[in-house]
Amino acid sequence: METLQIGTITRQVPSTWNELRRKQLLPLLAELYAPERPGRRLRLLALLTGFPLPLLGTQPVVVLAQLLPLTNFLFSEEHLLTAQLLPTIQLAGRLRRQRTWHGPREYLRNLLFGEFMFADTYFVLYSLQQRPEHLDKFLTVLYRPAQEGLDVHHPDWKGDVRQRFNEHQLDARTPRVAQVPAIEKLAILTWYRGCRAQLALEFPDVFRSAEETTDDAKAPDWSRVLRKLSGGAFGTLQQTAEQPLRLILAEMQDAAEEYDRLKNQTRT
Numbered sequence: 001m002e003t004l005q006i007g008t009i010t011r012q013v014p015s016t017w018n019e020l021r022r023k024q025l026l027p028l029l030a031e032l033y034a035p036e037r038p039g040r041r042l043r044l045l046a047l048l049t050g051f052p053l054p055l056l057g058t059q060p061v062v063v064l065a066q067l068l069p070l071t072n073f074l075f076s077e078e079h080l081l082t083a084q085l086l087p088t089i090q091l092a093g094r095l096r097r098q099r100t101w102h103g104p105r106e107y108l109r110n111l112l113f114g115e116f117m118f119a120d121t122y123f124v125l126y127s128l129q130q131r132p133e134h135l136d137k138f139l140t141v142l143y144r145p146a147q148e149g150l151d152v153h154h155p156d157w158k159g160d161v162r163q164r165f166n167e168h169q170l171d172a173r174t175p176r177v178a179q180v181p182a183i184e185k186l187a188i189l190t191w192y193r194g195c196r197a198q199l200a201l202e203f204p205d206v207f208r209s210a211e212e213t214t215d216d217a218k219a220p221d222w223s224r225v226l227r228k229l230s231g232g233a234f235g236t237l238q239q240t241a242e243q244p245l246r247l248i249l250a251e252m253q254d255a256a257e258e259y260d261r262l263k264n265q266t267r268t
Contacts, residue, residue, distance in 0.1 A: 002070060017073065017079050018083040022086065024047060028047050031043055031047060033186060049067075080194035084106040084191065086187055087105075092179060098145065102144065103143045105160075109246075113248040120222060121222065123196070135189070139180065139185060140176075143188075144173075147161060199246075206253050206256065209252075
């Protein structure tokens with residue numbers, strides 16, 4: 001956070017994506033993805049700081065030259081949104097538990113490998129083809145109703161309130177997600193993109209291997225990763241799919257690094 005004072009008013013201003021609040025994120029994304037118009041940086045600064053646009057517009061040029069760089073992180077690839085600012089989405093329904101669908105935790109901490117395979121496939125397909133049905137299926141994989149009666153005090157609590165992922169329910173559930181506001185869909189895409197980039201930094205060999213198996217017009221072949229790991233320490237295909245995402249990626253990264261080490265030893 002940065003401390004900013006104009007006149008007698010002092011504000012704490014986010015300096016990274018993860019320091020944003022939901023009420024800041026949505027209008028910032030709306031401005032960032034709208035057709036560019038003159039004054040974009042100043043409007044972003046107003047949204048980021050909470051200072052009225054007319055007040056900022058009357059500041060001396062030398063002051064604005066110092067303030068506008070506060071928006072730089074919004075355009076930097078070094079800053080990733082991994083904090084979960086949209087933990088739930090609201091859908092139509094008579095009962096609260098039918099209306100509220102829950103998403104994964106920050107950094108995709110509670111995501112299982114099987115649901116990641118589907119979510120990432122639809123994410124990449126949407127990025128390549130911009131087809132709304134891919135975006136809605138992506139959201140339907142990640143966001144699901146809560147398991148009835150499950151909370152932190154339940155003996156079966158594993159840190160995830162969502163119903164278990166079932167790919168056979170996607171076609172029936174996806175139409176309900178179509179009603180989610182476009183700006184919320186964009187926010188979830190931005191968040192997932194940040195989490196995915198963080199995973200690629202932590203497990204570079206795994207992502208490189210998955211993406212090398214397909215051409216640029218297709219999604220990574222995560223099913224190949226699943227087949228390679230199943231039957232060993234993680235059990236059957238189904239059991240492997242139900243393992244934590246980061247555990248699977250760490251195992252694959254370790255295997256890739258060991259392969260490279262042995263290959264280098266052979267050369268020497």
